Amino acid sequence: MDVTFSLGLQDISAIMPELAMISVGLLLLMLDLVVKRKEIIAIIGVAGALVALYGTVSVYGMSESQTVFADMFLLDKYSCFFKIIFYLNVIFTICISFKYMAIEKAAFGEYYALLLFATAGMMIMASAADLMILYLGLELMALSTYILAGLLRKQARSNEAAVKYFFLGAFSSAFLLYGIALTYGMTGTTNITDIATSLFTLGIHDSPVMYLGVIFMIVAFGFKVALVPFHMWAPDVYEGAPTSITAFMSVGPKAAGFAVLGRVLFEAFGSMQPQWSAVLVPLAILTMVVGSVIALAQSNIKRMLAYSSIAHAGYMLLGIIAGTPEGLTSTINYLMIYTFMNIGAFTIVIMLRREGFQGENIEDYMGLAKSHPMASALMLIFMFSLTGIPPTAGFIGKFYVFMEAINAGYTYLAIIAALFSVVSAFFYLRIVVYMYMKEPQNEIVLTTSGPAGIVLAITCLAVLIIGIFPSILLSLANFSILG
Amino acid sequence: MVPLNWYIILSAIMFSIGVVGFLARRNLIIMFISIELMLNSVNISLVAYSHYLQSLRGQILVFFIITVAAAEAAIGLAIIIAFYKNNPTIKVDEINLLKG
Numbered sequence: 001m002d003v004t005f006s007l008g009l010q011d012i013s014a015i016m017p018e019l020a021m022i023s024v025g026l027l028l029l030m031l032d033l034v035v036k037r038k039e040i041i042a043i044i045g046v047a048g049a050l051v052a053l054y055g056t057v058s059v060y061g062m063s064e065s066q067t068v069f070a071d072m073f074l075l076d077k078y079s080c081f082f083k084i085i086f087y088l089n090v091i092f093t094i095c096i097s098f099k100y101m102a103i104e105k106a107a108f109g110e111y112y113a114l115l116l117f118a119t120a121g122m123m124i125m126a127s128a129a130d131l132m133i134l135y136l137g138l139e140l141m142a143l144s145t146y147i148l149a150g151l152l153r154k155q156a157r158s159n160e161a162a163v164k165y166f167f168l169g170a171f172s173s174a175f176l177l178y179g180i181a182l183t184y185g186m187t188g189t190t191n192i193t194d195i196a197t198s199l200f201t202l203g204i205h206d207s208p209v210m211y212l213g214v215i216f217m218i219v220a221f222g223f224k225v226a227l228v229p230f231h232m233w234a235p236d237v238y239e240g241a242p243t244s245i246t247a248f249m250s251v252g253p254k255a256a257g258f259a260v261l262g263r264v265l266f267e268a269f270g271s272m273q274p275q276w277s278a279v280l281v282p283l284a285i286l287t288m289v290v291g292s293v294i295a296l297a298q299s300n301i302k303r304m305l306a307y308s309s310i311a312h313a314g315y316m317l318l319g320i321i322a323g324t325p326e327g328l329t330s331t332i333n334y335l336m337i338y339t340f341m342n343i344g345a346f347t348i349v350i351m352l353r354r355e356g357f358q359g360e361n362i363e364d365y366m367g368l369a370k371s372h373p374m375a376s377a378l379m380l381i382f383m384f385s386l387t388g389i390p391p392t393a394g395f396i397g398k399f400y401v402f403m404e405a406i407n408a409g410y411t412y413l414a415i416i417a418a419l420f421s422v423v424s425a426f427f428y429l430r431i432v433v434y435m436y437m438k439e440p441q442n443e444i445v446l447t448t449s450g451p452a453g454i455v456l457a458i459t460c461l462a463v464l465i466i467g468i469f470p471s472i473l474l475s476l477a478n479f480s481i482l483g
Numbered sequence: 484m485v486p487l488n489w490y491i492i493l494s495a496i497m498f499s500i501g502v503v504g505f506l507a508r509r510n511l512i513i514m515f516i517s518i519e520l521m522l523n524s525v526n527i528s529l530v531a532y533s534h535y536l537q538s539l540r541g542q543i544l545v546f547f548i549i550t551v552a553a554a555e556a557a558i559g560l561a562i563i564i565a566f567y568k569n570n571p572t573i574k575v576d577e578i579n580l581l582k583g
Contacts (some may be wrong), residue, residue, distance in 0.1 A: 019526045135551075162565070165562065166558070178528075184529065190544065
């Protein structure tokens, strides 16, 4: 096989957002040596993400998707949609980190550079047209987040989170590689579209080896999106990592995991849909059940939100299981909504942290409404949205995912999902009950900052606006998948 | 010439040893070595497939895997050292601060 390849202007222009992300990250590493005020570094980081956002938005409307770098890198509407989630995620995370990292005495400049590198990794994952590039993007994301999870290196909790995340992450990427190797051996290629063609021409879509390869890849992506039984790392890492990184990890790697799950399963293994749906159904049920039930028993809010994010991964999986383009649309719609509501909730959690006070226990929210009515009202909106109560966006997300599951004939899955949404109402609304119906135990002083206020305003508005006018986001999601 | 099957079986056995080692051993360093064993078993099968299919993709991926594994080792060992400074143990059973 001979491959001729020359680097053209078209190749470079297609990866402009990634280049912007990585070069700003490198710039931050150098600036860190000379700039004493870390806020400046953070602002440059946000600026870099905004430049990349502009680059992505300006090509969003294009009619044709293009593959560059000898069919390695794919620029299409699907990847653009996910990149917007990643930009929102990184911008929100940087905004809520300003004060928090100073309180944790970990105001390092590398922090912002690593956030940008991790985001670049996610973007490469979403745009990968080849399993090799997918692997490289995944590792760029994973290696950066391992470091971020252990950034508070004086704290035993953070060290432990990093160790657990690193070991299980590395273990899962070995599974991904074994899956890629099996697929490569059977189909003779690693290109995602060529795999689909080979499966068809060689007629091997029901061979057991292919089946094994797909299962190994699902295991690896399942680790990234924290599906049960590959979720063991999530609660520990979410609890031990710095809260801002928990917010980052609960959205970014999960969205990236769903991006590649959608891309690989729908495009490469589309002809094996009955097989992989059969694998995903029990995983989805377990994920929803375990996530919702164990969250009931948690007393630490970061840990509770970790189990909640596991349960949400289960709901999102319904759209993938449906196996239709409409199902995938409902999943990416859910992911965008989840980004807003989850980061909003974590922003409130981060505001409770102050010098000498962790503010991570659920009891700390007792009587918050008396002293801080505004923050409590926002937390109420985010908790309602995570539960899925109209008119918040969370309801819209769940509604469309359930509807697509029913349309594809998985009515029992939708019923299970609806039942466990009710269970999840218990632990989300418990926070609301604590805030509004209990007497305050100790005085709570919120650590407020301008950027965190902006994040709260944007996320809250987005949750309400999408909840009331869902067509705005739905048409965008539809446009990204169906064109 | 050694047939393809042998390489694939060797790779599968190595991968299984790696998985069992990761799950059964309780020492962080041994677990890390098990992960490296898993990665290298993948390399063997990729190179074997690449030779069999007469396509270079597999070998290119092997180079990427080796490079990433080196980066992973650097980060992993750094994380283990940072961990060891606060809690002087590398036994997994004693890493139980976070649970519930």
